[in-house]
Amino acid sequence: MTTTVTAGARRPTAPRQRGGAGRWIREHLVTMFGILALIYLFVPIFVVVMFSFNDPTGRFNYTWVRFSFSAWADPCGISGMCDALLVSLKIGVLATIVATILGTLAAFAMARHRFRGRAVANLLVFLPMATPEVVAGSSLLTLFINLGMPLGQTTIFIAHVMFCVSFVIVTVKARLAGMDPRLEQAAMDLYANRVQTFTKVTWPLVLPGIVSGAMLSFSLSFDDFIITNFNAGQTVTFPMFVWGAYQRALPVQINVVGTAMLLVALILVVLGRLISKLRAR
Amino acid sequence: MSIAAALPAGGHHAPSAGPAPSSRSKFTPYFLLLPAGLALIVFYVLPTLTLATTSLQTGSLEQGYTLTWHWPTYGEVLSQYWPQFARSFGYAAGATILALLIAYPLAYTIAFKAGRFRTLMLTLVVAPFFTSFLIRTLAWRQILADEGPVVSFMKATGLMHLTDALGMTQGRVLATGLAVVIGLAYNFLPFMTLPLYNSLEKIDRGLLKASEDLYANSWTTFWKVTWPLSLPGVVGGTLLTFIPAAGDYVNQQFLGTISNTMTGNAIDSLFLQQRQYPQAAALSLVLMVAIIVLVSVYVKRAGTEELV
Incomplete structure (x- = not known):
């Protein structure tokens, strides 16, 4: 500054x-x-x-x-739109929960431990983020075709967890890397055991990173079109509804949802800033 | 990164450096990595392999496809879809350059001039992307429409004659390659702006002062000091824009026309409408390999190994 x-x-x-x-x-x-x-x-x-x-x-x-x-x-006045929104919300929440848990565990391993195969792990995390969505989506489709797995909400959920995990890992890892290790050492010096150090010091410090990883995950999942389109079968998520609507009819309600998404996200950002300001006091 | 490297030495590495590392600390990272690692291996690595094997299958949707190591599929898709490939890379390159031209002054302003408005401006940079990707792209359809504000302005100022002569527009903007490039550049702009901001923000202000003290004007200071120091951001930003842009087909679908489709459109239609899985898989794999080759050549030439 x-x-x-x-x-x-x-x-x-x-x-x-x-x-x-x-x-x-x-x-x-x-x-x-x-x-x-x-x-x-x-x-x-x-x-x-x-x-x-x-x-x-x-x-x-x-x-x-x-x-x-x-x-x-009358935001739900268009047939199918609110159903599609609910599908997107459901998949978004489930994929976020699973990706956040898997990603956080992996981030701890990668930021806190030295182990054989670290470089491979880093590459495995980096590659899904660097792969164009068409390629990632179509690869997954070939897997499901070869396994004879029916396409639907489950396959969308799997696809979303796959691309969200890497983003959670990177976000949480960055938070862990930016933490002062002396804080945990101080806790240990003050006779806190491993569990106490984790719950009283490490966890509260990492939590903002986990929350931002989860929010990133949810927004990626909720807004994903290309990967979802390949693995959805007959299921319609909100972006897929917009894609289909663009050819048949473009109702005003789509813009209502677009505006509402923006408002909700901005409110969350402002709330986040307020919380961090209050905590800093 | 330095803190991350120092951490295990202080916390976990120290005990394991002893003669008999406890099995607990030795296996902990693997247990932590196992769930995410398995998910990525089963749903990222394995699909890449099935993509490769699918591309070498023959058969039909009715009779099923079997692996026959049929390599000619690659030749077929390349000869049939090379215009789509050319457009994918051309549009993506155009969008990357346009995004760089827009994002650099923006990132520079935030890093050097914004002062206490810095956080606000950074929030404003990402705020437009909180709304749906598809809805944002549809908005560009309205902006670039034939009776819309952009076309009216271009016609009124005579700019349209120039762009028509250059082959960028055809009396209209929508449905041309230019519209697709504009959409792509817009949609991936944060991926360009944020890495640029990160590297500009890190530049030591003392270096700029020193350059000025040595009688360099602001132009020379920019090209000799600021620009070279911002190169990691330029490389990161261009990659993060180019890769998704080359694979995208939403912008093309909404802003282009049937005669200027990209590789993504072809992959989508081969997989989901025509159901010619081997051709679709081959096309997808060629796109990925082409992007990897281009990116590695670019990173080498840019002289930086620092990715993202």
């Missing part, structure tokens, strides 16, 4: 710059581009939110007609 302040304060005192408006523009050109980029990021979001209040004439919510609350008043 202090470095930023000094860097900012240094600018105006730089003596070798020519004065005038040209200089001001040159100095702030990058910042202007940065702010433009930020605005650009929000253009589609603005469209998503705006069109959730649209009242389109046809089946497709593509052109603006008039302002209306009707879709917000």
Whole structure:
């Protein structure tokens, strides 16, 4: 933080710059581009939110007609959409729970222990994150085809656990790596046994990492389309509903869900900041 | 990383360094790794193998497919789908460059100019991605639509004549390759911005000051100091953008047209509509190998072994 302040304060005192408006523009050109980029990021979001209040004439919510609350008043008015949402929520929660448990255990092993095959383990964790989704999704499909396993919620769940585990491992590992080992040593020095050290010191310190790993997992699972599409069979998740709807009809309710997702996530971020501020006090 | 390396030495490694390491501490990491490791081996490594064997099968959906080590499938899919391959890599490269051009000033602003707004700006960078990927892409369909704001602006300013002449647009933006590239660049922008921010933020401000003291102007300082030091972020960001973009087909489906499909579209349709599993598997495997080869050449040329 202090470095930023000094860097900012240094600018105006730089003596070798020519004065005038040209200089001001040159100095702030990058910042202007940065702010433009930020605005650009929000253009589609603005469209998503705006069109959730649209009242389109046809089946497709593509052109603006008039302002209306009707879709917000009746979010489940489209057949199949809320069922698809429930499927996505269910798979998201289950996959997150399993991936978080598996990932946290593995992260402890990888951050806290030296063992043979560490490099292999690292590679095994890294590869699923570096594989394009089409390849990961289609590979899993060939496995299920070869095993004769029927496609459905179970296969989607398996696929989601597979790609979420790596993200949980990386997140929790980073948290463990950033922890001060002296805190645990201090607990041991103060005659805490292994279990007490873990429950009183290690666990509370790692928990934020586990929570962010779980949240990342849930958002990846809830929003996944490509891998799910390959392994879903007849099951329809919310992203698959949007994919199907895009060809037949595009109801306003889809934008309502898109806007609601954004709101829920922003509320969670603000709550998270508040909690960490309160804990810091 | 240094703390992680130091940890086992202080905590767990010390006892096992003795003459007789207890079996408990020796096997603990393997027990902890077992569930996740098994999941990744059974549902990541094994599927990669079944993908390979499926690509060498022959038969039909009705009679079933059997492994006959039929290599010619690879030649067939390559000769039939090379335009899709070319577009996948072309669009992904275009999207990566566009994302870099947008993300660099953004990451630079956050790292050097944002001051106390830094956390807020970082949150704003990821906030648009809290909503659904597909819904975001559909929004681009509305923005780039024929009667939409972008096309009207381009027509009014005459920009459309220029892009038409360059072959980027055809009197419209939607359904062209440009629309797909714009969608891809947008959707993977955080993957570019965050690694760039990470490496820019780490740069010692003293080096920039030193460069200025040695009479370098801000342009020279950028190219001689800031840019080289941000290269790990550039490499990481371009990889994290290029890899998913090359495999994506959602942007193409929503923003492109039937005549500019990518490899992902072909894999999807071969697997799920035409059910020609061997061809589909071969195509998928070729895509993965091509990406791995491209990425390793790129990482070598970029001169950094630091991935992500």
